[in-house]
Amino acid sequence: MRAKTNAGGNFNWIAPVYDALAFCVFGHRLQRAQTVFLDRIPPNASLLILGGGSGWLLEQVLLTCRPKQVLYLEASSQMLSLASQRMVRKSLVGSVEFRVGDESSLKSDERFDGIFTPFVLDLFTEQTLASSMIPQLCNVLKTAGVWIVADFVKPKIGWQKALLWTMIRFFQLTAGIQTQRLADWQKLLVEAGLTCEKCRTQVGGMVSAEVWIRP
Ligand SMILES: C[S@@+](CC[C@H](N)C(=O)[O-])C[C@H]1O[C@@H](n2cnc3c(N)ncnc32)[C@H](O)[C@@H]1O
Structure with a gap:
């Protein structure tokens, strides 16, 4: 049986150099x-x-937000391994579950006060976001929960x-993402019944950093 391919690509090959590449292009601004x-939060x-x-964001979340528990869900086993090694180095592992998989790996009874999707929605087509990813994430977001997005938005320059x-x-080419263009993820979040509470252009x-809630 063929393994299901992630529409958001396979970042295993690029994982060792991803952070360095992002830094070369954007410095620390994406972080x-x-x-x-x-x-x-x-x-x-x-x-x-x-x-x-x-795992850079995970480290910041653990140090700043003091969460009760974190599910770190990564489609790339290499990225996941880098993130867990980083947490061991920093002695920060306590309340984190590291899970290889995508949104379909979420369990039916899992619910979260906060969801982060950092530079992930841009990997998908509007169709995949609307029919699969966004509904599955809305489903695990508690009623009073917040969804924090940092992602690219359509540039004008x-x-x-x-x-x-x-x-x-x-x-x-490197990860096999399926999308050809940036999806209008803000429109899709509105269509899914969410409201943007705060946003800051970066x-x-x-890039836009945004907090989405249920109205
Ligand atoms: C563009 S990278 C961004 C990595 C990190 N957020 C950052 O900004 O440095 C996208 C990450 O999302 C992961 N990814 C892609 N599709 C995913 C999915 N459906 N579920 C979980 N992780 C996914 C990839 O493996 C990759 O690590």
Whole structure:
């Protein structure tokens, strides 16, 4: 039987160099965008970090938010391994479950006070987001929960459009992502019944950090 392929690609090959590449292009700005709204997470929360990569955000979440428990759900076993090694090095493992998989690996009784999707929604087509990823994540978000997104948004400036096009082609080639263009994930979150509570533009307007809630 063939294994199910993740529409968001396979980042195993690129995992060892992903952070260095992101730093070369954006410096620390993508990391900063992910932490803008960490103060929105209440203490003792149960959190889902989906597609957190090599673990930088997880470290910040554990140090800043003091959560009760975290599910670190990563489609790439290599990324997951980097993240768990990082937590061991920093003696921060306590309340984290590291799980290889995607949103379909969530259990039917799992519910979270907070969900993070850091630079993950941009990997998917609108169809996949609308029909699969967003409904599955809404399903595990508690009624009063918050969904924190940091991601690329449609750029208006020429060089930013060229950079985004190059990044999508790059991840098509190296990770096999299926999307050809950036999905309008904000529109899809609204269509899923969520409301944007706060947003802050980052990286010269090509990234947005946002908090989404149920109205
Ligand atoms: C572009 S990288 C961003 C990594 C990290 N968030 C960062 O900003 O450094 C996307 C990450 O999402 C993971 N990913 C892709 N699709 C996923 C899915 N459906 N469920 C969980 N993780 C996924 C990839 O393995 C990869 O680590």
